[in-house]
Amino acid sequence: MLDLVPTPPEWADHALEDVEALLSDHAHCEKKAAQQAMSLLHAVADHDEVVVRLARLAEQEAEHLRRVVEALHALGLHLRPDTTNRYTAALAADARDTIDRLIVAALIEARSHERLALLCEALDRRPALAHLVPLFEELRACEVGHAHTYLQVASLLCDRSRVEARLGRWVERETAAIAAVAMRSAIH
Numbered sequence: 181m182l183d184l185v186p187t188p189p190e191w192a193d194h195a196l197e198d199v200e201a202l203l204s205d206h207a208h209c210e211k212k213a214a215q216q217a218m219s220l221l222h223a224v225a226d227h228d229e230v231v232v233r234l235a236r237l238a239e240q241e242a243e244h245l246r247r248v249v250e251a252l253h254a255l256g257l258h259l260r261p262d263t264t265n266r267y268t269a270a271l272a273a274d275a276r277d278t279i280d281r282l283i284v285a286a287l288i289e290a291r292s293h294e295r296l297a298l299l300c301e302a303l304d305r306r307p308a309l310a311h312l313v314p315l316f317e318e319l320r321a322c323e324v325g326h327a328h329t330y331l332q333v334a335s336l337l338c339d340r341s342r343v344e345a346r347l348g349r350w351v352e353r354e355t356a357a358i359a360a361v362a363m364r365s366a367i368h
């Protein structure tokens with residue numbers, strides 16, 4: 181569905197250098213994912229089924245936020261302040277309408293899915309953190325579902341062929357945006 185450029189294999193070990201920063205960033209990502217789903221509701225208010233799907237998605241992201249914060253606390257760590265996410269900011273800056281915003285949301289979900297898989301592999305090699313793998317696996321499965329949901333919603337709002345025509349250019353923008361971000365203890 182979404183053919184993203186692969187993340188370099190060394191990324192996960194960089195990301196795990198500061199677990200408090202990584203989990204804090206991810207908690208804020210989940211918070212912003214919930215906010216994003218809710219902010220899109222006004223654009224789809226005429227589509228009853230879509231409203232429910234986005235409301236459910238927002239609920240899942242809010243639950244992810246809670247669970248990531250609980251995982252932080254279980255490690256004796258604390259939620260740090262949110263930081264600027266240059267990757268999502270670069271993509272959001274280029275979104276011109278609701279269809280663009282839905283495609284951007286799908287791409288961010290798909291990238292999160294790809295990177296959570298890399299983190300799970302790296303966590304398996306770290307016994308002190310391996311207990312995080314089931315949580316990250318669960319989040320990962322949800323995020324790929326969310327990517328599908330956003331693209332399905334876009335196809336309900338406008339013709340699927342028009343969505344697919346835009347998608348190619350957005351994948352190129354995503355490739356540039358993810359490459360421009362230095363490796364750090366964050367999902368992106």
Ligand SMILES: [Fe+2]
Nearest residue numbers: 210213241244
């Ligand atoms: Fe999530």
Ligand SMILES: [Fe+2]
Nearest residue numbers: 213289323326
């Ligand atoms: Fe998500």
